[in-house]
Amino acid sequence: MREVLQNYVDRIPVSGHKPDLADMLDVEANGYLNATYPRIDVSFLAWQKEGLPQFAIFTPEEDIFKIYRGDSRWSGQFHRYCRATCSNKEQWTPVPRVMENHLVGDDLMRRLADRNAESIETVYAGLMAGGVREEVKSIRESQIECGVWITAEVEPKAWTEREVGYEDPLVIISRGDKFWLLGWYDLTAGEDHVLGTMTG
Numbered sequence: 502m503r504e505v506l507q508n509y510v511d512r513i514p515v516s517g518h519k520p521d522l523a524d525m526l527d528v529e530a531n532g533y534l535n536a537t538y539p540r541i542d543v544s545f546l547a548w549q550k551e552g553l554p555q556f557a558i559f560t561p562e563e564d565i566f567k568i569y570r571g572d573s574r575w576s577g578q579f580h581r582y583c584r585a586t587c588s589n590k591e592q593w594t595p596v597p598r599v600m601e602n603h604l605v606g607d608d609l610m611r612r613l614a615d616r617n618a619e620s621i622e623t624v625y626a627g628l629m630a631g632g633v634r635e636e637v638k639s640i641r642e643s644q645i646e647c648g649v650w651i652t653a654e655v656e657p658k659a660w661t662e663r664e665v666g667y668e669d670p671l672v673i674i675s676r677g678d679k680f681w682l683l684g685w686y687d688l689t690a691g692e693d694h695v696l697g698t699m700t701g
Contacts, residue, residue, distance in 0.1 A: 527676075530646070530647070530676065534645070534647070534679075534681050539682050541673060541695075542680075543603060543673070544603055545695045546603035546604050547603040549609075550655075551657040552608075552657075553609075553612075554609070554660075555654060556652050556654055556655060556691075557625070558596050558600060559625040559650070560594060560649065561629065561634075561637055561649060561651065563594055564624055564626075565623075565625075566622060566624075567593075567620055568604065568609070568620060568621050568622070569620035569621075570610055570618075570620070599678045599680075600650070621660045623660050625651065627653065627670065630686040632684070632686075633683070633686055636672075636684050637649050645676070647676045648674070649673070649674055649675075649683065650675060651670050652671045652672070652673055653670035653671075654691045670686075671684075671685045
């Protein structure tokens with residue numbers, strides 16, 4: 502796809518407006534994703550149970566999800582921040598900022614500070630269904646630059662007791678601030694509600 506679009510851009514006369522290749526690729530990729538998968542509103546990630554996030558995010562390769570808080574000094578003032586990451590114990594992958602902003606609002610940051618907790622984390626112990634695994638492989642082989650996220654409903658005890666099993670989740674594609682539903686399997690009641698109300 503990149504070569505085809507580059508040829509198109511290169512054939513435009515010098516005197517004419519030459520579209521930016523990155524913009525054309527972005528439009529092409531988003532068009533493909535819009536035609537193939539339903540869009541999903543990820544604001545459901547702000548939902549909570551007992552003051553803790555109702556959903557956790559993992560990648561197909563990373564089974565640990567962690568939300569941590571910290572302090573930073575900027576312009577002479579301390580600022581609190583929260584971050585959400587996925588890990589396979591060897592590397593950490595930041596969650597897209599839009600997803601993170603829903604997950605780690607000021608209320609969660611205050612709760613962590615009140616508990617004198619630096620972080621909370623949970624571990625995904627589920628298995629991806631074969632058909633969804635094939636879809637993930639297909640989207641990755643398409644050369645579309647995007648993230649693939651496993652979004653699983655979490656019971657509050659899962660934030661303190663590690664290796665807690667989950668019902669199987671929603672699988673979401675991200676590109677910038679846009680999100681698509683790649684697939685799902687064995688939904689919990691909460692995930693089924695998201696599927697029915699947050700996709701378009």
